[in-house]
Amino acid sequence: MSKGLTSRSDDYSQWYNELVTKADLAEHSSVRGCMVIKPYGYSIWEKMQAVLDQKFKETGHSNAYFPLFIPKSFFSKEASHVDGFATECAVVTHYRLKNDGNGNIIVDEEAKLEEELIVRPTSETIIWNTYKGWIQSYRDLPLLINQWANVVRWEMRTRLFLRTTEFLWQEGHTAHATSEEAIAETEQMLNVYADFAENWMAMPVVKGKKTANERFAGALDTMCIEALMQDGKALQAGTSHFLGQNFAKAFDVKFTSKEGKLEHVWATSWGVSTRLMGALIMAHSDDQGLVLPPKLAPIQVVIIPIYKGDEELAKISAEVEKITSALKAKGISVKYDDRDTQRPGFKFAEYELKGVPVRLAMGGRDLENNTIEVARRDTRTKETLSRDKIADTIEKLLKEIQTNIYQKAHTFREEMTTKVDSYDEFKKVLEEKGGFISAHWDGTSETEAKIKEETKATIRCIPLNNPQEEGVCMVTGKPSKERVIFALAY
RNA sequence: CGGGAUGUAGCGUAGCCCGGUAUCGCGCCACAUUUGGGAUGUGGAGGCCGCAGGUUCGAAUCCUGCCAUCCCGACCA
Numbered sequence: 001m002s003k004g005l006t007s008r009s010d011d012y013s014q015w016y017n018e019l020v021t022k023a024d025l026a027e028h029s030s031v032r033g034c035m036v037i038k039p040y041g042y043s044i045w046e047k048m049q050a051v052l053d054q055k056f057k058e059t060g061h062s063n064a065y066f067p068l069f070i071p072k073s074f075f076s077k078e079a080s081h082v083d084g085f086a087t088e089c090a091v092v093t094h095y096r097l098k099n100d101g102n103g104n105i106i107v108d109e110e111a112k113l114e115e116e117l118i119v120r121p122t123s124e125t126i127i128w129n130t131y132k133g134w135i136q137s138y139r140d141l142p143l144l145i146n147q148w149a150n151v152v153r154w155e156m157r158t159r160l161f162l163r164t165t166e167f168l169w170q171e172g173h174t175a176h177a178t179s180e181e182a183i184a185e186t187e188q189m190l191n192v193y194a195d196f197a198e199n200w201m202a203m204p205v206v207k208g209k210k211t212a213n214e215r216f217a218g219a220l221d222t223m224c225i226e227a228l229m230q231d232g233k234a235l236q237a238g239t240s241h242f243l244g245q246n247f248a249k250a251f252d253v254k255f256t257s258k259e260g261k262l263e264h265v266w267a268t269s270w271g272v273s274t275r276l277m278g279a280l281i282m283a284h285s286d287d288q289g290l291v292l293p294p295k296l297a298p299i300q301v302v303i304i305p306i307y308k309g310d311e312e313l314a315k316i317s318a319e320v321e322k323i324t325s326a327l328k329a330k331g332i333s334v335k336y337d338d339r340d341t342q343r344p345g346f347k348f349a350e351y352e353l354k355g356v357p358v359r360l361a362m363g364g365r366d367l368e369n370n371t372i373e374v375a376r377r378d379t380r381t382k383e384t385l386s387r388d389k390i391a392d393t394i395e396k397l398l399k400e401i402q403t404n405i406y407q408k409a410h411t412f413r414e415e416m417t418t419k420v421d422s423y424d425e426f427k428k429v430l431e432e433k434g435g436f437i438s439a440h441w442d443g444t445s446e447t448e449a450k451i452k453e454e455t456k457a458t459i460r461c462i463p464l465n466n467p468q469e470e471g472v473c474m475v476t477g478k479p480s481k482e483r484v485i486f487a488l489a490y
Numbered sequence: 491c492g493g494g495a496u497g498u499a500g501c502g503u504a505g506c507c508c509g510g511u512a513u514c515g516c517g518c519c520a521c522a523u524u525u526g527g528g529a530u531g532u533g534g535a536g537g538c539c540g541c542a543g544g545u546u547c548g549a550a551u552c553c554u555g556c557c558a559u560c561c562c563g564a565c566c567a
Contacts, residue, residue, distance in 0.1 A: 004528090013561095028559085030558095032558080032559090084566095087565065087566090088565075088566070151567095153566070153567080155565075155566060155567095156491075156564080156565060156566080157563095157565085157566090162567085163566070163567070167567080169567085216567095224567095235567090236567060237567090238567090239567075271567080272567090273567060275567055306525065306526050307525070308524090308525065309525095340525095342528090343524080343525050343527090343528080343529060344525065344526070344527070344528095345525085345526090345527035345528050345529080346527085346528045346529090347527090347528090348527050348528075349527070349528045350528080361526070361527095362526095363525090363526050364526085365526075366526090373526075490567085
C-alpha cells in the first residue's frame with residue numbers, strides 16, 4: 001500500500017479513483033469498463049443487500065430469478081423502452097467458437113443464432129413476458145417480485161461503481177389490479193430506499209419525481225432519491241417507477257376483475273445498484289480515506305496491540321480477548337490485528353484508509369492503568385478511557401458516529417442548497433458554488449433542455465411534498481407554482 | 491464514437507530528441523535491530539521497455555499499423 005491519497009481539493013475525481021483502489025474496494029478488470037469488486041468492497045455490498053433484502057421481504061416481496069438473456073423481439077414490444085436502451089445493449093449473435101486451422105479461436109459463422117439475444121440492461125420485458133402466464137385473476141394480484149442480478153449497459157465512459165458496463169443491482173417488478181395500488185407501491189419502495197439511504201448509509205436524500213426528460217424509458221412516472229456528493233454534484237441513488245399499463249399492454253397481461261371484466265394490470269419497477277457504493281464513498285470520506293457508517297462497516301471496531309516482546313503481547317492479547325468477546329456479545333464486529341509484520345502506525349493508517357469506524361489501541365501503559373485508547377474515524381479524535389464497561393461505551397460510540405456522519409452530510413447539503421430567482425444568479429451559483437439549486441421552472445421540456453444545453457445542469461427532481469409558491473420561471477418568465485431542484489449530476 | 495495525452499518490474503517513474511539490452515523511489519523476499527502514528531540497516535529477487543511489422547551490425551529510443559488506458563465532449567443508474 002502506498003502512502004497518501006490525492007486530496008479532494010486537489011483533484012476530486014482522482015481522489016475518488018485512488019480511494020476505491022487503495023481502500024481495496026474494487027479495481028479495473030482486464031475487461032474494458034468492467035470492474036472486479038474486491039472482498040472488502042463486496043462485503044460492504046453484502047451488508048447493503050442484507051438490509052435491503054430484509055426490507056423487501058418485510059414489505060411482502062419475494063425473490064426470484066429471470067434469465068440474463070432476452071430475445072431481441074421482446075425488446076421491441078414497448079416502443080419508448082427500446083428507444084431508451086437500444087444504444088447501449090450487448091447482443092449475443094453466435095453460440096459456438098471454432099479453431100480456424102492456424103491455432104486461432106474464432107467465431108463459428110455457421111453457429112449464428114436465429115434470433116439474437118440481448119444481455120439484459122434491465123428485465124422488464126422478460127419478466128412481463130413471464131408474468132403473462134402467471135396472472136389470470138385479481139386473485140393472482142398483487143404480484144410482488146424482486147430479483148438480485150447483474151445487468152449490462154454498454155456505456156461510453158465508465159467509473160468504478162458509479163458507471164460500469166456490468167453492474168450488480170436489484171430490480172423489483174410488481175403487478176397490481178389498480179392504478180392507485182401501483183402508485184402506492186412505487187411510493188412505498190421509494191420510501192424504503194430513502195430510509196435505507198438515510199438510516200443505514202447515513203446519507204441524506206431528497207425524494208422526488210423526475211421530469212419527462214429524465215423519466216425511465218417505458219414509465220409513466222419515475223420517482224427517485226437524489227443525494228449530494230462532496231464535490232457539489234448530485235447522484236441519483238435509487239429509482240422507483242410507475243409503469244402504468246405500458247408493459248401489460250405490450251405483453252398482453254390481463255386479469256379478470258371481481259366484476260368479471262378483463263383488464264390490463266398495473267405495474268411498477270424499482271432498483272438500486274452497486275452505484276450506492278460510489279454514493280457511500282463520496283458522501284462521507286475524507287483525505288485520509290474511507291469513512292464508513294457503523295451500520296454498514298464490515299469491521300466496526302479494530303483493536304491494535306502495541307507491545308515490546310512476545311510476553312507483553314500475550315498479556316495484551318489476554319485482555320483484548322475479554323473486550324472482543326464483550327463486543328461480539330453485543331453483535332459488534334471486531335477485528336484484533338495482532339500481525340507482527342506491520343507496526344502500529346502502519347496499521348492505524350491502513351484502517352483509517354479503510355474507514356473502520358472505531359479503533360482501539362492497547363499497550364503496556366493501558367495494561368497497567370486498566371485503560372484503552374479509543375479513536376473514532378469520523379472526527380479523527382482519540383482519548384484514553386477506562387476499560388470498565390468498555391463494550392457499552394463502544395456501543396454508544398458507534399451509534400453516535402452513525403448519527404454524526406449523517407448530521408455532517410445533512411449540514412453540508414443544507415449549506416449547498418441555494419434558492420435562486422434569476423437565470424444569471426443560477427449560472428453564477430452553479431459555477432462558483434455548485435450543489436442543489438432550487439429554482440422556478442415553467443414545466444416545459446424545452447426550457448429544461450435549454451438549461452441543460454447552456455449550463456449542463458439538469459433537473460434532478462421535483463421534490464415530494466414540495467411547498468407551493470407563486471413564482472416565475474427563471475428562464476422564460478412564465479408562471480410557476482413550485483421550485484424544482486437543479487444540479488450537475490453524475 | 492470524435493478531440494487530446496500516455497503505455498518502461500506489483501505501483502509510481504528516468505532514459506527516447508541525439509540508437510549500443512534499462513534509472514530511481516515505493517512495494518516484495520531474507521536476516522538483524524525495532525514497536526504509543528505510515529521503522530532502520532545490510533543483502534537479494536523481479537523487466538521479451540503495450541503488441542505486430544519495418545529500418546539498422548544493433549531499437550525502449552527512428553518509421554508504419556494495431557491494441558489498451560486516462561482526460562475532454564456526445565450517451566447514461
